[in-house]
Amino acid sequence: MSEITECGWGKTVIKRIADKVREVSGFDPKKTTDFKSVVEAFGGKVSEDKDVFFGDTIKVHGKLDFTIKLHPLATTERQRFTLAHELGHYFLHSRQGDKPLQAFRLGTSMAEQEANYFAAELLMPESMFREDFNSLSNDLDQDGKISRMAQMYHVSFTAASVRLTSLNLL
Structure with a gap:
């Protein structure tokens, strides 16, 4: 190996x-x-x-x-x-x-x-992830948006947060 x-x-x-x-x-x-x-x-x-x-x-x-x-x-x-x-x-x-x-x-x-x-x-494919994030309600705070994305894509809060940060969405 x-x-x-x-x-x-x-x-x-x-x-x-x-x-x-x-x-x-x-x-x-x-x-x-x-x-x-x-x-x-x-x-x-x-x-x-x-x-x-x-x-x-x-x-x-x-x-x-x-x-x-x-x-x-x-x-x-x-x-x-x-x-x-x-x-x-x-x-x-x-x-x-x-x-x-x-x-x-x-x-x-x-x-x-x-x-x-x-x-x-x-x-969390970039184009799909961006589109879904941009469609989230503005009533949600940052943690709420991260949580919603994590739930939507069946990933952890940390994984969603890192992805959002790496895509400059947070």
Whole structure:
């Protein structure tokens, strides 16, 4: 297994890959609540492991052959982001299984940032997210708007807040 190295493709290419993943899997960020089915659509398996904080979270063996581990006590929203993030490693860093790899929890490397961007774009597509945010009532305060977006896209308050900030909407 090789260590993860950045793909270096840039946000435009990563966005296109996330768009294609949504298209191929039929994933609708606002309607599909079971994200495990998206992982399975690309040959992935999802397992729960209470020790995941100390070990690997994705192991890619080859094409259509990878496993993502989740902590069983994580919230549904957290598990959803983790699955999308690890799917990012599969598409961006293993090149859909061409390059076997394993990733460990935590890290701030460029590869981790790329996987985070992929997950954000997959779960909260920029154009759709902007449109929904701009249609929110002006009666809501900032936290109310963040909460509403988090609920709408089935993500955590933190994920919605980071996405809104990165899109300069907050």
